[in-house]
Amino acid sequence: MAIFFRPQGVRLRAFTATLCASAAVVLASGCAQLAAPPYAADYEALDRLEAARPGMVALAKVQPTDPNDRINTLNLRRAKLLSPSGTFAQYLEDALMRDLGEISAYDPKAQTRIAARILVNELDLGVINGTGRMDVEVVVTRASAQRLRKTYRGELAFDSSYANIVAVPAGQAAYPRLVRALLRQVYADPQFIAAIAP
Template sequence: MAIVFRPQGLRWRTCTCALLLAALATGCAQLGAPPYAADYEALDRLEARNPGKVAVAKVQPTDPNDKINTLGLRRAKLVSPSGSFAQYLEDALVRDLGEISVYDPKAPTRIAARILVNELDLGVVNGTGRMDVEVTVTRNAAQTLRKTYRGEIAFDSSYANIVAVPAGQAAYPRLVRALLRQVYGDPQFVAAIAPSAP
């Protein structure tokens, strides 16, 4: 008797694509942003500079209805699994800093961030993303840095929604990584979170 193996991953992708196509056709698709994945090269470089312990303040804006926390992908809507894109960024920061063992919610050095621009443009052939974030670092309530960083990405898109919308959905974690890569690689940021003198 022949045994036929049916790959579950392929079946899942087929069903997902079918559901996405149906939702797009009715104009009611709501898609979750994929989980954030760290840029380990950027984190290794930051760790090599011996940063001090840091806390992370609540990233702004916290209102889930704020335009920053709403991303349209043509007739679909991209939503954050964290409830808002501000929380998505906060979770990414905490995770990254925890990866290199410098995150400490009680540390006197605190990173605060406000998202100013949060955009994905699917285009017709090429898609783009842009995120601008104002980062403020304080140490014992004294400000040591206030600077705006920009992350930008490009990705393949299409006139067809069934191609372009999943491409935009998949691109969001890349956009957050691009933004944080700019932050972690900035010498002024590194100096602001350096260990305080004894």
């Protein structure tokens, strides 16, 4: 089983502090556009998926690809959250590709193919608590035969605030954790594991 090293607490605190400082500068300047932080894998979930011995899988283009689709637009009060991948569909596709590559289960020529469509992609900055929700329909096919069609939901809660200078960077930092929560549900599902089995 692969061994992964996780960032230390000091690095995570420094990263969060950098996000807060960056968001403060952006909000103060009136340039209300922020980039979602890079995705970081849930290695415990990946270890469990790897232990299930999945087969090789390919990925279809995650939908919707239109950058103007509401799924690919996230507003954090007066700020706009942008995907560093161009769209949030591409952000999810990159996360899937990275995760499957980490456990040596990704092959773009594999007969088993995962297709995904984001149905809900939301961050809500409450005055005390913030929430996130992501619903994704996953379809697994092998040689054109459907093996799975299922909708998964990832949810999370995070500390927020009435003050934009606190709430906006909190929402920004929460996005990769939302994607991680969604993928954790997918990877742990016995039906998904069976669908991608060799």
